[in-house]
Amino acid sequence: MLTRIDHIGIACFDLDKTVEFYRATYGFEVFHTEVNEEQGVREAMIKINGTSDGGASYLQLLEPTREDSAVGKWLAKNGEGVHHIAFGTADVDGDSADIRGKGVRVLYDEPRTGSMGSRITFLHPKDCHGVLTELVTAAPATSEDH
C-alpha cells in the first residue's frame, strides 16, 4: 500500500549549482548526498516535510555520473526537469508483485538499492500515463532517526 509521496526526482546537469539554487531560493538544505553507481547518478536529498505514515517527502536532485546512464540519456533528450516521482510503501516487494499482476510493467525483477539504503523499483512510464513512477521502501532507520 502506497502511503506517501516519498520524493520527486529532478534531473540536473550540475548537482552543486542546483543544490545552491534550492538553498538560495527557498532556504532548503541538503539532508543527504550519495553516489549510486548502479543507477549512474550522484544525488542530493532535500527533506521538505514529514508525512503522516511516519516517513518524509524529499526532493531528489540527480546528476548523471555517465552519459549512458538512464538519467544521462534522459537529460540529453529532455534537458533539466522532473525525471520521476516516487511513492513510499512499507512493502515494495508485495506492491510490485500486485501492480505487475495488473499488467503494469515493473522494470526490475527484484527491488534494487536506492537512496539512503532504501529498496526501490520503477514502473514503466508508458504504462503510467507518461510518468516514470518509483516505489520505495525506506531502510528501517531512515524514517525514524531523522
Add this chain to the structure above:
Amino acid sequence: MLTRIDHIGIACFDLDKTVEFYRATYGFEVFHTEVNEEQGVREAMIKINGTSDGGASYLQLLEPTREDSAVGKWLAKNGEGVHHIAFGTADVDGDSADIRGKGVRVLYDEPRTGSMGSRITFLHPKDCHGVLTELVTAAPATSEDH
C-alpha cells in the same frame, strides 16, 4: 517559508481514464474535482498523505479544457507526464515577493485562485532548472477539515 510538497501536477489527455488508472493500480481515490476556467483545466485531486505542517500532499491530475490553455499547449508538445511541482506555504504573497527579489521570475503579479480555493503563483521553469514550480497557500478550511 515553504513547508511541504503540496502536490505534483500531472497533465493527461483524458482525466477519467487517468483517475481510473490511479484507482485501479494503487487504490488511490479522488478527494476533490473541479474546473478552473482561468487555468483552462479540469482537475482531480488525489490526497496521498498528511504533512508535518498540518497540510497534505496530493497528486493533481489535469486535463485541458481548451487547446490554447497552458496545459493544453504543454501536452501537445510533451505528451502526458509531470507538468509542475508545488510547494505549500502559509504566505504565498510574502514568499513570492521574496523569491522575485532574488531574480527568479514570478509569473503572476498577484496570486490567483488554485485548487480548492487556494491562492497560487508559478515560478518560471527556466529560472528553476527546468522545473515549473508553483507556490500554494491553502484555503483555511482545506488543511484542517480533512
